[in-house]
Amino acid sequence: MRRTAPTVRRRTAPRRISVLPLSLLLGVLLALSLLCGAGLGAAGIGWSEALRFLWAGLTGGTVPAHDAAAYTIVWEIRLPRVLLGAVAGAGLAAVGVAVQAMVRNALADPFVLGISSGAAVGANAVILMGALAGLGVWALSVSAFVSALAAMALVYAVARSPRGLTPLRLILTGTALAYGFEAVTTVMVFGAARGEAARSAMMWLLGSLGGATWAQLPLAAVTVAAGWAWLRLRAEALNALAMGDETSAALGVAPSRIRRELFLVTAAVTGTVVAVSGAIGFVGLMVPHVVRMLVGADHRRVLVVAPLAGALLLVWADLLSRLLLAPAELPVGVITAVVGVPAFLLLMRRGGDAFGGR
Template identity: 40%
Template sequence: MGLSTVGFTTVLIVLLALLVFSVLASITFGNADLSVKEVYSVVAYELFHIRKFSDFAEGAVHDVVWIIRFPRVILALCVGMGLAVCGVVMQAVVKNPLADPYVLGISSGASLGATIGVLFGFGALFGANSVGVMAFLGAMGTSFLVLFIANIGGRSNAGKLILAGMAVSSVCSAIGNFAIYIVNNKNATSEIMFWTMGSLAGAKWQRVGVLLPVVFIGTLIFWSQFRNLNLMLLGDEASITLGTDLHRARNLYMILSSLMVGFAVYAAGTIGFVGLIVPHAVRMIFGTDHRRLVPLCALVGAIFLIWADVGCRVILKNSEMPIGILVSIIGAPCFIYLMVRRSYGFGGGRG
């Protein structure tokens, strides 16, 4: 189904309003029993420095809202936006509706990096962020390896990228499992398992300050490349016929996507399904044009992960569910539903 310019603008404004509402509403949820007035008093003071709320400039309420909850919500926004946008791009790059940021080995590479960091202490020079940084390096290294393999024996194409990603993913998983087996450290294994389930609990303003510009700039870049992304759905032969060679663009998009996913993994661990479900749902409703698909997926992905994180905080009393578990519980049935819909097809056409 197509979308007129006026319709697209209306949907964009509604989603932006819903995103702002989601951010403001989600910070009122948590295990700490705070009133809505206390929460927004802290936010009003920190954002606008209103003297009326100076009593909330410090103290336990201030710390819960401004140091714990608010950066966590913004981190959920960044991670959700980044994963959804990268999912759209990956599906176009490999011309496969089942692709997401993790199909091409990025998830396994990140997990391998985290495993090495925890088990062998590599990356200790990065201090408290060592596991996240090693995961980021693993994701980036895996992406470059996939590109290198896909270009062996000729220029890469969608099929070669998928096969290279599957092969590298299998190797990374095997190496990681082997490392866990030979070290046999139960504490380290538990830490690795918790990290690979994904969590936003470690959110800090410093981490948000790094991730936010990366995701925002990356999203704008991909939005500007909507013509090439649309051409990728037609295939290499059709694009060459139209006078555009997508080989270089495909490699650049892979690298930029890996950069965004690597930072998301560094900040929140491994969270699956966002880059798969959100593009599917948005494409079915609003059509296939990436000029509209990219910004809409960015907003929907951000909103989705914000509320998923709220669920993680409130489902279990005095505890927290890893967000990767909840997203998978939500995502798997939704994905099955999308797949069995007779009206579904890659690009929104009938299957």
């Protein structure tokens, strides 16, 4: 009896979307989302009025005295908020791509290094104890950024070994110190008087763009843009690093040196973003995975699309946080988690090998 060979089902590579049209689409959607973010809110301001105020602000025009309050809401409160949300989302997504390559761990995100937990200590020192009161409106951002840098230095000092910064030591050190920073923050919250200060602290810990101002935007935008530009220039090195230290060394990339540089860049960007927006989670974890499924694993492509996707996600998350319980606000981190968790689980079910499946 003649046996027939079993049929082998060939697995075809998933189709990848071209970067240019996808980036253009995301750019158009982001521009429209920024307009929606500036035009929508709890205050009853119509679209025509909101667009008129935006045009007046962009062109330096004047508005009637009876529209001064509405103009202030649109131009001084909503617009810097949505722009800062876009900057923060872009920065968290770009840094998420870099961190996952740096530690070669699909569960890594910008906060795995303990930087956000360290920033929370400084932020709560201002909110709950009135530290750095002499800096005025800058006290919260400065304190959060300085404590984020201090946390970065501590993580680097503890994780460093004669072999350099290895992925496992970075993850273990960052995770362990993050628990320590969170314990300090918890003691501060429970030790403070109950009331608005404790509520503000919890809002910041879960992420909030409610305190966004025009003064915060330039530094955050420049830092995120500079960090993204550096990561984009080092995309080839990230590709090599993601394949392992031995492979990257064979390709002429020194893993310890590039990982040290990545650590500094990601820490600076994360510290800056956390200082102005609080600890907004899930953006840096989910967005890189979604983008890789669309355009592939090449960091030259991923780093073009991921910031746009992160900005789009955070703009709409912030808008929902303002509208769902208006006039009250939800923390932005609650929205990113509620939307992100089921989306991430669905992607993991359908993602196959990209998420450790077979």
